Amino acid sequence: MKRNLNKWVAGLSGLVLASSLFSCKDKQTLAGVGNDYYITITPSAPKLRAELDTIAMTCAVRNVDGEDIKDAVVSWSSEDEKIVKVIEGNKIVAVKGGEGKEVAIRASLQNGRYAKVTATVTKKANASGITFFLNEITPVKKYFYMPAGEKRDLLLAVTPAALIAEEEIEWSSQDDVFKVTKKVLDPEKDSDIIKDLPQGAAWYVVEAKPVPLGVYTLNVKLAGKTQSLSVKLGPxxxxxxxxxxxxxxxxxxxxxxxxxxxxxxxxxxxxxxxxxxxxxxxxxxxxxxxxxxxxxxxxxxxxxxxxxxxxxxxxxxxxxxxxxxxxxxxxxxxxxxxxxxxxxxxxxxxxxxxTIPFEGISFAPSVITGFSVGEHLPIRLLVIPRSSTAVILGELDLEKDVTYSTPGIVELQGNDGVFSLRALATGTTDMTITLRGKSFTLKNITTLASPKSLSIDNSTPNVLMVGDEVDWRAKLLMEGADKPDWTKVHWSIDKNVPLEFVTKNPVGEVVRLKALDLPSNEPVKVEVRAQYGKSDRMDKREMTIVPVQPSATLSNEMYETKQSGIRYSGGLYDIVLKAKDAQQSIPANFRVKVAGSDKFEEGVYTVGNGTEISVRWSIGGGLIKEAESGSISIEKDGSKYKIVVNDLTLDVAGKKIKFTGTVTGLARGK
Missing domain, CATH: 2.60.40.10 (Immunoglobulins)
Structure with a gap:
């Protein structure tokens, strides 16, 4: 709504007016513009529902150049607060009972001038449709099935869609057989359900009492409409x-x-x-x-x-x-x-x-040799023309239509177009398929001796520390052959396990395995398998991957290393020492740093202030003490490292104590 002089003009975006000349400063004040200004109210025709909607009203006061009048102060009022009332300064709400009525809303300035718009209170919409769904797309047909005494989710959809959130929904059933509650959806866990939820729909949980089996009626009422659902309790x-x-x-x-x-x-x-x-x-x-x-x-x-x-x-x-x-x-x-x-x-x-055309059958592979007894070899029967495949292979009777020049060597197995050859014995044979009076032969299928046994040597270590490697060996005994065929021995492990083959192609008698980092400080068991070709000859054995487990033999006149009292965690070696003449034990964090690094470098190092190596102990989990004197040597010990401690002097509880001994089994720092 806009006003020029004493005339209010609604619905216009501006007027061209003749006016006196004012300074820029005067033209931005009510006193300076005189009657040459506009008042615009937004929205210009507000519509709202009783007890539901709240609309924030805004008012712009501008001069003919479109500049804001800076000192304009607007106050809002309703000409009938029994229909619409003003709250919080500039917000309007409709009052219950005002449906279908109109009222003027005023925006008044401090000089007494005002503009007004008409607010309309709309009537509540009635529901035009209520539908029950099993999921986002499948409506309930004749019955909603569920067991007596149990719960089941039900999707309710309403038209118009806005009513699902605005209206109170009432559920009822005969003899209160059902209890219905709105399903609570978690924004994170149920994000997919929320994303797929149609407009105007909400999930509810229906719970049935343990009543006799039969058909019961569940009613829902909202926005002036009632819909019934037949619920069948039973199997x-x-x-x-x-x-x-x-x-x-x-x-x-x-x-x-x-x-x-x-x-x-x-x-x-x-x-x-x-x-x-x-x-x-x-x-x-x-x-x-x-x-x-x-x-x-x-x-x-x-x-x-x-x-x-x-x-x-x-x-x-x-x-x-x-x-x-x-x-x-x-x-x-x-x-x-x-x-x-x-x-x-x-x-x-x-x-x-x-009438289905049939010209022939070809085989893939077309040459089969080196096929071991007990193995299953996938084979494709290619029908010509291809469009006849389903019908022709559907006619194939493996017992009547397939013959062998030397029976008992191989056997064709399968159905629905998926076939394999199984080697039954050593030898050579032809296989012929006869269909519709036409014969097709796969010649010279040659099979080899099968292994009598395949096993993984259990004398090799099956506990491996992180970072260590070990060779595992298979034992293969063949039937009717002097030498084992190691090219057919395939090794395998599952994916995403802390173990890998160092051998690039894990085939043959021997493979090398390496333990990788563990996801936690707990041991992990991994199954390692060896299989002969595609036969059922295979063996499996478990490898246990354990974290780095250093050991220590540190001692002096007061303390000695407690058995199993050392573990590795984030570069620290927590060593538990106990007093020789008492039951008391103290935990000590042992960390060696060479030139500011946690990595172990071989060599002999003198300990003391200003040296390139430091050895620190955290006594009792509290005060950190740095070794004052002595020396250590770091030596390679297989794939690990060993620290030899020579007269390492520390201040323990006010006493100068020298430690001697070794710490072994240390992994190189990262």
């Missing part, structure tokens, strides 16, 4: 797979999706669609109760469902079967099974197999 689905295909958790897992498997079948043939379900509890009574939740459907004109049945298989899973027959013409049809909230199914492509 509940945990997972479902079709035809024993691997499938993620379905049912109660809110991330489940419908699953479909495609399969090509011949015309005028019969098939089964088997659905295996994990249900709790898995009793005959539960099966009888849940059968009513199983719905079989067929769509498309290529086949029909002849009958269905159900049972409990030996593993305890519920088995639901549809017996399917394909028609006499080519086409597609889908058989689906809906079990509670999960849908699984098979899409059948009905083909006349006799």
């Amino acid at each position: 509940t689905l945990k997972a479902a797979v079709v035809n024993k295909e691997i499938q993620p958790q379905l049912g109660l897992d809110p991330s489940f999706k419908s699953f479909e498997k495609s399969e090509a079948i011949d015309i005028l043939t019969k098939h089964q669609v088997e659905v295996y379900a994990d249900v709790t509890p898995n009793t005959q009574e539960a099966l009888d109760q849940i059968k009513g939740d199983v719905v079989w459907e067929v769509s498309g004109g290529g086949g029909i469902i002849e009958q269905t049945d159900s049972s409990i298989d030996p593993s305890g899973k519920f088995k639901f079967v549809a017996h399917v027959a394909s028609g006499s013409t080519e086409g597609n049809f889908k058989v689906s099974c809906t079990l509670q909230e999960a849908t699984v199914g098979v899409i059948f492509s009905v083909l006349n197999f006799k």
